[in-house]
Amino acid sequence: MAPRPRNPGSKDLPPNLYKKKDSRSGVTYFTYRDPVSGRVFGLGKDKEAAIREAMAANFADTVRPTLTERIIETKQPAARPFGGWIEEYRLIYKERGLAASSVRTALMRLTRLDAEFGKTDIRDVSTMVIANYLGGLAKEGKAQMARAMRSLLRDVFMEAMAAGWTDVNPVEVTKAARVTIKRERLTLDLWKEIYKEAKQPWLKRAMELAVLTGQRREDIASMVFKDEHDGYLHVVQSKTKARLRISTSIRLASLGLELGAVIKQCRDRVLSQHLVHHSRTVSRAKAGSPIMLDTISKEFSSARKRAAARLGLDLGKTPPTFHEMRSLAARLHAAEGRDPQMLLGHRSARMTDLYRDSRGAEWIDVA
The missing domain is CATH 3.30.160.60 (Classic Zinc Finger)
Known part of the structure; x- marks a missing residue:
C-alpha cells in the first residue's frame, strides 16, 4: 500500500x-x-x-x-507498564503530607486505574484512551468521579514525565466533565425542623456546632474540650490543615446560639474529652466515646426524614446532607455581617461564594 x-x-x-x-x-x-x-x-x-x-x-x-x-501483531509485554508506574506514584503521593482521608481516597482511585490500564505500556495510554475512559464515567452519571479521575491522571502523568517514564501528558488536552450539582441546599427553616426531630442530645450539639462554626463533619466529630482555651475554639481542619481560632463569643442571632454556651452544653454527666460523644453505652460504643462519622450522617438523615414527613415535604432524590450545614453557616454568618471565608477556612473567595449560593432554595427579599 x-x-x-x-x-x-x-x-x-x-x-x-x-x-x-x-x-x-x-x-x-x-x-x-x-x-x-x-x-x-x-x-x-x-x-x-x-x-x-x-x-x-x-x-x-x-x-x-x-x-x-x-x-508485529503478537502482543509483547509492556516495556513500561502503567501499573509499574502506579506503584512508584503511590510512594510519591504518600510523601506529600496530605490528610489521611485524602490519601486513602487517592489510593482507592489508583487501584481502579491500575485495573483499567495496568498492563498497558504507559506510552500507549493516549489522549483518546483517556478521553474514552473519562467519557464512559460521565455517561454513567459519574461526572464528579470523572473530574476527580482526570485530575489524578493528570498528576500521575506529570510525575511520570518528571521521572522519565514518558515524554507526554495525554490528559492535558482532555476536557473536564461538566458537573451539575444535584444536592439540595439546607434552609434555615428546614434546619430548625430537623433540629426538633433530633432525638439524641449529641446530634443537637453536633448541629449547633456545625451551623455556628461552619466546619466539616470530620472536624466536628474530632473536637475536644481542650481545644477551647483563651476565649477561642482551636480547629485544625482535617482536609486542608488550615488552623482556625474561632472566638467562643461568636453567635447567630437568627438561631439564638452562642459558641461558648454550646460548648458548655456539651458537658454532661459522662466524662469525655470529646464535645460530641455518646452519653450512654450503646452496643459496642461506650459512654463518653466519640460518635462515628457514619452514625452522624445516619442519625441526621433519620431526623431529616421525620421532619419532612411531618411537614409533608418532598426533598427529592438528593436531600441536604449534614455537610450542607457548612453552606448554611456561610449564608447565615454573611447575612449577619461576618466574613464566612475565614470561618470556613477557604483560601479563595471563589470557593466561599459556591457555599454562599443557595441554589434557589431561599427567597430573595426585595425592598
Whole structure:
C-alpha cells in the first residue's frame, strides 16, 4: 500500500513518518503509521531517532528492528507498564503530607486505574484512551468521579514525565466533565425542623456546632474540650490543615446560639474529652466515646426524614446532607455581617461564594 501524500512540513521525513506540534507547549512530536495495519506509534521528540526507527520499519532493517517488532501483531509485554508506574506514584503521593482521608481516597482511585490500564505500556495510554475512559464515567452519571479521575491522571502523568517514564501528558488536552450539582441546599427553616426531630442530645450539639462554626463533619466529630482555651475554639481542619481560632463569643442571632454556651452544653454527666460523644453505652460504643462519622450522617438523615414527613415535604432524590450545614453557616454568618471565608477556612473567595449560593432554595427579599 502506497503511503499517504506528504504534508509540506513533512517533506524531509521518510515515508509513513509524521510530525505534530503541540499548540500549548510548542514541542514537536513524531509518529509512525504502519501502512499495512494503519496503527500509529509515538516516537517521541527526537527527530533523528524517529527517522532511524521509521527507516528501519520501512525497509525491514535487521540491524535496528525496534519499530518493526512493535508492529508485529503478537502482543509483547509492556516495556513500561502503567501499573509499574502506579506503584512508584503511590510512594510519591504518600510523601506529600496530605490528610489521611485524602490519601486513602487517592489510593482507592489508583487501584481502579491500575485495573483499567495496568498492563498497558504507559506510552500507549493516549489522549483518546483517556478521553474514552473519562467519557464512559460521565455517561454513567459519574461526572464528579470523572473530574476527580482526570485530575489524578493528570498528576500521575506529570510525575511520570518528571521521572522519565514518558515524554507526554495525554490528559492535558482532555476536557473536564461538566458537573451539575444535584444536592439540595439546607434552609434555615428546614434546619430548625430537623433540629426538633433530633432525638439524641449529641446530634443537637453536633448541629449547633456545625451551623455556628461552619466546619466539616470530620472536624466536628474530632473536637475536644481542650481545644477551647483563651476565649477561642482551636480547629485544625482535617482536609486542608488550615488552623482556625474561632472566638467562643461568636453567635447567630437568627438561631439564638452562642459558641461558648454550646460548648458548655456539651458537658454532661459522662466524662469525655470529646464535645460530641455518646452519653450512654450503646452496643459496642461506650459512654463518653466519640460518635462515628457514619452514625452522624445516619442519625441526621433519620431526623431529616421525620421532619419532612411531618411537614409533608418532598426533598427529592438528593436531600441536604449534614455537610450542607457548612453552606448554611456561610449564608447565615454573611447575612449577619461576618466574613464566612475565614470561618470556613477557604483560601479563595471563589470557593466561599459556591457555599454562599443557595441554589434557589431561599427567597430573595426585595425592598
